[in-house]
Amino acid sequence: MANSRITTAPSPLSTSIWLPGPRDVETSPAFPAVLPDWAIDKVRTEFTHRPGHQPAPLWRLAIRDTDSGMDVHTPCVADHLPDGGKSRRTPVILAELHPDTLPAAAPHTHYGTDEQGAIDDGWPGFFHRTHRLLRADGLLLVAARQRRDAGALTDPLGLLIATARTAGFRYLQHFVIVHGHAVEDRIVPAPPEGAPPGLIHSDLLVLRAEGSRP
Structure with missing residues (x-):
């Protein structure tokens, strides 16, 4: 079961589970x-x-x-190609959203627009700008995890998916990243450092840019 992909049914959008392999160490990524x-x-x-x-x-x-100007102070790390050259392929963008950074904005929150007609602030602005950056059919991967509010784990995925669709992305697939190891017929939890009690997985959404936006 380790290091396997398990697809559930009959969901119209497939959900797959990723488990670490027997030699993979569950390390806490830098904030x-x-x-x-x-x-x-x-x-x-x-x-x-x-x-x-x-x-x-x-x-x-x-x-x-x-916050305003998030594109300037968001760190971006680009993989180097094996031959050191430049690829003509559209990059795959992976956005990792730590739960402490997720806003408590509701889907109907009002945002201003910039000179190109795209929503400027918050998650709507991020998804619109990323859509303009990607060519048609380009992939955006969004990694997020639940956080604990008022004693209960809250899930940000619904708001993120709805906002991405408004910006022109198509939601393709959901991966569950398990923080634990398979031991015989059970999973032994190995939550990241600082994770809220009860958290055992992170989520990875696969979004594809559709058509063109103004």
Whole structure:
């Protein structure tokens, strides 16, 4: 069961489970990143490599807030290609959203627009700007995890998916990144350092840019 992908049914959108392999160590990524190294390696394998094609670059964004000017102070790490050259393929963008940075904004919150007509602030602005950056069919991966509010775990995925769709993204798939190891017929939890009680997984959403936006 270790290091396997399990697809559930009959969901119209497939949900897959990623478990670390027996030699993978569950390390806590530096704030505000979300995914452990073994999951990043699987992202590269699944989404940046196609047989017979040059690998696509992976751009990793560790988003710590959605304040004005977030694009300037959000760290971005780009993978180097094996041959040191430049790829002509559209990059795959991985945005890791630490739960402490997720806003408590409701879907109907009002946002201003910039000179290009895209919503400027918060998550709507982020998704619109990212859609303009990606070519049609480009992939945006969003990694997030639950947080504890008023004693209960809250899930940010619904708001994020709805906001991404408004910006022109199509929601393709959901991966569950398990923080634990398979031992015989059970999973032994190995939550990240500082995780709220009860958290055993992170989530990875796969979004595809559709068409063109103004």
